[in-house]
Structures are given as structure tokens and as C-alpha cells.
Amino acid sequence: MHVFGPQADYPFSPQRSYTPEDCTFEDLELLRAALGIDRAVIVHGGAHGTDNRVTLAALDRAPDTLRGVAVIPSGLPHTDLEEMHRRGMRGCRMSTVVSGGASFDHLEGLASETFDLGWHLVLHFNKATELVELAPRLHALRSHFMLDHLARIDGRDGVASPAFNTLMRLLDTGRCWVKLASLYRLSADPYPHPDMLPMIASVVAHRPDRVIWGSNWPHPICPVPMPNDGDIVDLIPLWLPDVHMQRQVLVDNPAALYGFPPID
Structure with a gap:
């Protein structure tokens, strides 16, 4: 937010x-x-x-x-x-x-400068091709880093794209995180944006411990009709059908990354 x-x-x-x-x-x-x-x-x-x-x-x-x-x-x-x-x-x-x-x-x-504080780096891409160009530098880092907005990979490119293959290799470092946020910007399909599901499922299956969800409220620089935040929340069971996975992505992963106390 x-x-x-x-x-x-x-x-x-x-x-x-x-x-x-x-x-x-x-x-x-x-x-x-x-x-x-x-x-x-x-x-x-x-x-x-x-x-x-x-x-x-x-x-x-x-x-x-x-x-x-x-x-x-x-x-x-x-x-x-x-x-x-x-x-x-x-x-x-x-x-x-x-x-x-x-x-x-x-x-x-x-x-x-922020490594000793335990901070992570958030990377906000204009184009998914930038991830491919930046990947060698990311592999060389010690810090954890977050690919904001699914690294800006759109539904038309999907799981076969060079950018998505780069994302999956970065997940293998254990230091890469992916934020599922504002995917309405990346989809070629109307709500509920089914063309984004193959990428979401692949990322969650590969590293469920490295995924978080974001609302992106209040949706600045929104090139599509302004989304309803309730509709965005209602996508969560579609993206994460398993209740235990919902708990991990919505509660446990962000608690670990941002230093919130664990919830019983």
C-alpha cells in the first residue's frame, strides 16, 4: 500500500x-x-x-x-x-x-549500506526486459530483493518469456522474492484476469516461501479503469486455492520479511 x-x-x-x-x-x-x-x-x-x-x-x-x-x-x-x-x-x-x-x-x-540492517531491495520495473538485463547484478548480491508487480511480465508473454525464465532462475537463489500486486495492469484479459494464472501458479509452486501479496492501494499511475479493492481481495482464493498457502503468502512470508511478530 x-x-x-x-x-x-x-x-x-x-x-x-x-x-x-x-x-x-x-x-x-x-x-x-x-x-x-x-x-x-x-x-x-x-x-x-x-x-x-x-x-x-x-x-x-x-x-x-x-x-x-x-x-x-x-x-x-x-x-x-x-x-x-x-x-x-x-x-x-x-x-x-x-x-x-x-x-x-x-x-x-x-x-x-542496508545489508547489516537486514533490509531487502525492492525493484520496480518499467519493462520486464529490464529484469533480464539486471539479473547478473542481482545474482551477485548478498541482499534479499523483491521483484515488484511480478517483474512487470504481462499475460501475453507469460511463462514462456525470457523474463519469466529469468525470474524462476532468480528464485533459485533463495534471496529473490516476488510480489503479486497490480496484476490488472499486466493482463490482456478482463477480470478475473485468467491469463495471469499460469505465472502465478508456477511461482507459488516453485518457491511458496518467497511470495507475498500486495493491494497497491490507492493504485497510482493506473492506465486501466480504477479497480475495486474488494474485487482484488476476492482474487486471492483464485490465485491461492489452498488455505495453507493463503496463510503462508498473506501472513507468514511477510511476517518473516518485514519483521512482524509471528501469529499463532
């Missing part, structure tokens, strides 16, 4: 590539209550650039139930990283989709 604004308190970055509406901490809490989501992760939104105050402020208000992913450049003082960690940050995101944040040029630097 993301939070944006209010802009009066947390201005957007002048270098941003999109301008969302205010979607505040209060809005997030209403959504969590409506969907029955007890614990959540806020990925810092690109519209705010590398100014992480809006995300940190949200984490401060619900430290037991929220964790965060920052957008930062490499080269920050370690004391700044330690303070972000204390307040609930557990990873950092690089993107080729939005401007004003951190690009993949920061990959090795951020990996080195």
Missing part, C-alpha cells in the same frame, strides 16, 4: 512524474478495516521522491501493525538508516517507472 499527503503537510517532489490525490493515513486505516487487513506494509510513493516523512509519520502512528519500504539514494549516513529502521522501515525501493527517486544505479550501494 501507499500513502500520499496531505500535500499541505507533506508536499510532493518537484521531480515527480505523477501527481496523485491525497490518500492519507486515515484513508489507509479505513481501507484496512474494510478489507480486514490487520498488518500492512507502506511502500513509499514516488510522488514524494526521497522525502520519506509521510511514510515515517504513518509508521509512527501504528508501529505494531505497519512496516515500511523507503525510497532513498545510496550514500546516506548510517545513523539515518538506523533511525529509519527503528521507526519501521525494512527495505528500499528503486524504480525505472517514476522519476525523483532512486534508479538501479544505486543498487549495489544500497545493498551494501
